[in-house]
Amino acid sequence: MQLYHRQQIESVATFNPHSLSVIENAFSALGRGEVTMPPVLSMAIHEHNGEVDVKTAHIKGAERFAIKVSPGFFDNPSIGLPSLNGLMVVFSASTGLVEAVLFDEGYLTDLRTALAGALSAKYCARDDANIVTVLGAGTQARLQVSALKLVREIDTVHVWARDNAQARHYKVEVEAELGVRVIPHQDVAQACQQADIIVTTTPAKQPILHWQDIPKGAHVTAMGSDSAEKRELDPHILHNADWVLVDRRAQSEVLGELKGLALSRCVEELGKTVASGRPTARSDEAITVCDLTGTGVQDTAIANATVAKLLATYGGSPHT
Template sequence: MILIDGETVRARLDMRACIDLLRPAMIALARGQTRQLLRGIVDLDAGRAFGVMPGALGVGEAFGAKLISVYPENFHQGKQSHQGVVALFDPADGAPVALVHAGEITAIRTAAASALATDALARRDAARLAVLGYGEQAERHVVAMACVRDIAGVRVWGRSPERTADFAARVGAHTGLAVSAAANVRDAVDGADIVCTTTAAAEPILLGDWIAPGTHLNLVGSSRAGPVEVDHDVVVRARFFADHREGVLRQGAEFLRAKEAGLVGDDHVLGDIGAVLAGDLAGRTSDADVTAYKSLGSIVQDLACAWHLVERARSEGFGVRVPF
């Protein structure tokens, strides 16, 4: 077996490469060419969770599962909130072939998938970015958005003004973008063309009244039924797309709350973003549309990234080999 650690994932999988890897994977998911089960989630104490995500890229292609723990408090201790492994099996003989650092793959593929959605749904002239949150996904989303749009400025908001200011200075220096801290959520999204929500909020922090026509939103922070980042009005106003429609219909918290309130039905989730990428489904229909991409995360994203790394490890010789 090949073991690939987080440092190696960071060194061998950059954002632009990840975006390119995910495009065919998300199209295949939308067209029903991949195989996956709805993820299983075990609630632990103190808001922690353990998840299992099994799947296969397609007939005769790599398959496996991600085993992941989510410890939100890790961020404040300098650790990743998502810890775990992607276990890969060889489609030729079914043998386990690799364990890959899941926290690092999750960090990059989540933002890369949002970049694909933004490229498909945001206006071509979208240049003003708002990011809610200052954790790992917030930083990755700044990098990812700059891969698909010419970002002229970034405003960021977080609950701690000091941490928000630190984030703005650090990410601005790292990316070369003009990143500024906003005093509140409304100021952060005022005039924004693209909004990324990457918080751990349990109740809405972003209201639909604050969103201008033509805005695209990536709803990322809530990855399960329960906690929500945006109010009903955001959901109702938006042309609403999913990374995987089946998952969002069952675990997409913002959609489910709006549905429970009787404001939308299942048909409000228009389809998978992969269908828009493939040209099989209309995305934005006018410059005035508000569009939203709901991200829960799909195992095919993890498998595509991990298998790419395994193939490179075999040819380039990196990773640790262990007998099995």
């Protein structure tokens, strides 16, 4: 059994065409029905304003599967600790023996979440999309843009955050890091006016993006909502959009933007589209939406690829 720390994991797992293809293949397997993925296990720890989620999946033929544990303790920042945390335990899929503990503190979750956002744009956004609007200015607000650069020629980012100071800080950081122009806004509608791609990355519990904010031809990726209480999108968006995709319908109906809507319209799972190998048949005027709640198959896929790279790079560790 190998134990790897965040620094080692960060050194081998990055945004690149290979990691994108790892997540793309995972969604494709999901779309082909080659994945076993039980519902998320969730437990609240009310006395400490905390919760813990456990996700897993097995991809037929994969060498390993991961059990990912993600605690979120929302009072942590007041004592100088991050809210989100966690690790992945990686098992041999043929013997069930523990192969590795990836003590990544949530890094691989950040990575695979942003890569799913890139995939959503790859299959749904216009080919010439180069202006992104990001709602929220946290970790995913940065990472989603990094990942989008793998699939579209992004040159401009509009950003809105509830706290405008954060949006201005984001500008400084992202312009330096990603070499794109960043324009902060105090208003969501204004931030979205020119967007080809809108990414919502907030923990909002009330809709922050409305139907009338979305320009024709834009693609929306909503990745903030991953629990029963959260919601970023005005339901009109789900009712009116030309295409609605989700990572996993059953999960989106409980944790994501589909909850409580009883949509009768066609909703496609992203994996089906990826498995077809063809982008969404969209016109240049169409508005498309993809709701991502985060799936165990992404965790198992990124863990498989990361362990292979860690073994190749670091070999056996003294913790064997």
